Amino acid sequence: MIRILAALAGLVFAGVALLSFGFGAYAFFTEEPLHSAEHEFHLQAHGPESGFSFDGPLGTWDIAQxxxxxxxxxxxxxxxxxxxxxxxxxxxxxxxxxxxxxxxxASWQVPGIDPNTGEATTRPGTDTDYFPSPYPNKVAAAAANNNAVPPDLSLMTKARHHGTDYVYSLLTGYTDPATFENDGKRLMEEFPEYATPEGLYFNPYFANLNLAMAPPLTSAGQVTFDDGKEATISQMSKDVAAFLTWTAEPKLIERKQTGWPVLVFLLFATVLAYFAKRQIWSSVKPKKG
Structure with missing residues (x-):
């Protein structure tokens, strides 16, 4: 009886799965594509033409970068x-x-406690401190940023699809929607609600095209690099995207380097197992039909 009930339950689950697949396939082939600004004008993130030093299975960190x-x-x-x-x-x-x-x-100020009064204060950081937040709380952060709380960047490149490329594209992607990719006129005609509101900024790499963050990198030479590298907007965007990749996964290169000996070991173990199998069963002859 139990086996019969289990078989029936399996058939029910299989039937539901097949129906779901059928309905999904039907909807895919019959429904019109969603006509929205996000779907038609949102661009896929891309990295710089030269790529990043840590790309690929043999990638390494560029410490200077x-x-x-x-x-x-x-x-x-x-x-x-x-x-x-x-x-x-x-x-x-x-x-x-x-x-x-x-x-x-020590060049950063971190939250602390006054030992004499017990009141909250700030003090120079030590090497064991974590990077401090620029705002005391989320309310203050929202008040200073058009009611949008700036996200923490520690894990940003892992929190976004193609995170490193996303950061690079976002920082270099601010543009005027009216002249955007020769489709700006159509964007304004078909989706007038996407005319960038006051206080927001158009960026086709952001999910809904408009975001509260003003362009942070606005001109070449905004930062002076110690190694003399020319600080173009593209270069600064590339470098900070690489840095945020490191903050999100500091052991990225070690993980890649560990993977190679593991693959070699697995290959060796596979070959060893194959020859062991042949040795063990070498004396067993197949029965003739």
């Missing part, structure tokens, strides 16, 4: 965005010495 990206974050992005999951001591992975890390931490 990560240091430049950190400087872009510090001098531009940190005015609105936090790095709550990154400690100052983690900067040692970017090639900074222990003394440099301590000096860099």
């Amino acid at each position: 990560l240091q430049r990206g950190y400087k872009v974050y510090k001098e531009v992005c940190s005015a609105c965005h936090s790095l709550n999951y990154v400690a100052f001591r983690d900067l040692a992975d970017l090639g900074y010495s222990e003394e440099q890390v301590k000096a860099e931490a």
Whole structure:
């Protein structure tokens, strides 16, 4: 009886799955595509033409690039965005010495407690502190940013599809909707509601095309790189995208490097298992029909 009930239950689940698949396939082939500005004008994120040094199975960190990206974050992005999951001591992975890390931490003000009064105050950071938020709370953050709370950037490249490319495209993608990709006129005619409202900025790489963040990188030379690299908008965007990839997955390169010996071991184990199987069954002859 139990076997019969189990078989019936399996048939019911299989039938529901087939019906769902059928309805989905029917809707896919018969329904008209959704006509909306987000679907027609939202662009797929892309990286710089030269790519990133950590792309591919043999990629590596470009330490100079990560240091430049950190400087872009510090001098531009940190005015609105936090790095709550990154400690100052983690900067040692970017090639900074222990003394440099301590000096860099001390250049930031972090929340503290006055030992005499017990009141909240600020103090110079130490290497064990985490990067502080630019705002005391979300209410203050929203009040300073047109009611939009700037997200924490620690894991941003893992929180977005093609995260590194997304950051790069977003930073370089601000444009005038009226002249956008030769489709700006059609955008304004068919979707007049997407005329960028006051206080928002048009960016085709953002999901609904308009976002509250003003273009953070507005001119070449906005940041002066210590290594003399020319700080174009594209270069600054590329560097900070690489830096945020590191903050989101600092062990990315170690993981890739670990993968190769694991693959070699698995290949060796497979070959060894094959020969072991042949050795064990070598004395067994198949029966003749």
